[in-house]
Amino acid sequence: MARKEITYTPSAEVCSQEIHIVLEDDVIVEVGFKKGCAGNTQGVAALLKGMKKDEAIRRLRGICCGRKSTSCPDQLAQALENMA
Numbered sequence: 001m002a003r004k005e006i007t008y009t010p011s012a013e014v015c016s017q018e019i020h021i022v023l024e025d026d027v028i029v030e031v032g033f034k035k036g037c038a039g040n041t042q043g044v045a046a047l048l049k050g051m052k053k054d055e056a057i058r059r060l061r062g063i064c065c066g067r068k069s070t071s072c073p074d075q076l077a078q079a080l081e082n083m084a
Contacts, residue, residue, distance in 0.1 A: 001025055008079035014065065016041060016072045019079050026053045036072050044073055053080050 001024050008019045016036030022029045028048045033041035048056050057077045065071035 004083055006079060006083050008075070008082065010072065010075035010079070011070050013068045013070050014072050014075055016075065019072075019076055021076075021079055021083065023053060023083060027051070028053060028056060031076065033072065041072055044076065048076075053083065056080055 004023045006021050008021065010016055010019055014036070016033045018034035020030070020032040020034075022031075028051050031045035031048055033045065044060075057080050060073040060077035061081075062077075063071045063073045
């Protein structure tokens, strides 16, 4: 079983300050956000548990928050893309 972990620092444009991700065989087993909108980030993390990395990227990439060019979910997608 290939286990990968990353702690990603998202864009200053979003509320979250860190995103911690754990993958096992490219399946998301854990996502945690430091700061951000607690209910939304916990909800996103719960929904992604057990999802394949590529599917999460496909669903989250390009989501914007209000007038910002990115969002916490989009930053999570970018973090997942950075995981080799």
